[in-house]
Amino acid sequence: MNNKCDIIKDLLPLYAENMCSDDSRQAVAEHIAECESCRNELKKINTDVAIQADSDVSMFKRIKKRARIEKVVISIVSIVFVLSALWFAQFFLINTDCAMDYEKYNLAENVKVEVDEDGLLWLCTDNEASTYDYYYPMPVDANGIKMGEDGFDKNNKGSFNVTFHHRKVNELAMIQMPGQKKRTPLFNINEKEYKFVKYYDENTDTEYVLWERG
Ligand SMILES: [Zn+2]
Structure with missing residues (x-):
């Protein structure tokens, strides 16, 4: 080791990176030969430079991999979000609400009136009426117009009147509200004077007697 070696060693990093002048380059080459x-x-x-280059490449790969994972996660989250939005939208977009046709939905068979031992009169919707063609019947009480004593009944004021609207639902929504036997209490026959319970069909402007006081 001498003074020349110190100078050459200062130049070696530049020489390794191929960044020194031709004169320096030649001097270094001549010196290291002997x-x-x-x-x-x-x-x-040279080994350090190679390791440095390797670790640069692996870091670049890591960054690329992380970017790819982020892309996949963002895609999955987006898909889940869109599917959820569609699932909720079906209840508002597909469901419709309109008057229930007495003949078409065979309500004579599927809607009954029962009086229990206490005299309470119940309106009973059978399974059939609530599942048929995915229609869900709803007793209507719009400002008392369609349900109660002041409703549609033009000929006999002594009747309690009911009507149904139906909500058309799709198969998925039916899972949320499966067809059931539904019982709705209307009034106590010992407390009210009604002679009839009538069903009114808006579609045909027809009244049907569901119950008549015996
Ligand atoms: Zn030397």
Whole structure:
């Protein structure tokens, strides 16, 4: 090791990166040809440069991989969000609400009136009426117009009147509201004077007697 070696060793990093002048380059080349110490130093520098380059590549790969994972996660979250939005939208977009046709939905069979031992009169909707063609019947009480004593009944004021609207639902929505036997209490026959319970069909402007006081 001498003074020349110190100068050459200062130049070696530049030489390794191929960044020194032609004169320096030649001087270094001549020196390392005959100096083992500087040759070894150059080998070490070359190895370090290779490792540095390797770790740069692996970091780049890691960043790329992370970006890919983020892309996949964002895609999955987006798909789940869109599917959820569609699932909720079906209840508002597909469901419709309109007057229930007495003949078409065979309400004579599926809607009954029962009086229990306490005299309470119940309006009973059978399974059939609530599941048929995915229609869901709803007793209507719009400002008392369609249900009660002041409703549609033009001929007999002594009747309690009911009518149904139906909500058309799709198969998925039916899972949320399965067809059931539904019982709705209307009034106590010992407390009210009604002689009839009538069903009114808006579609045909027809009244049907569901119950008549015996
Ligand atoms: Zn040397």
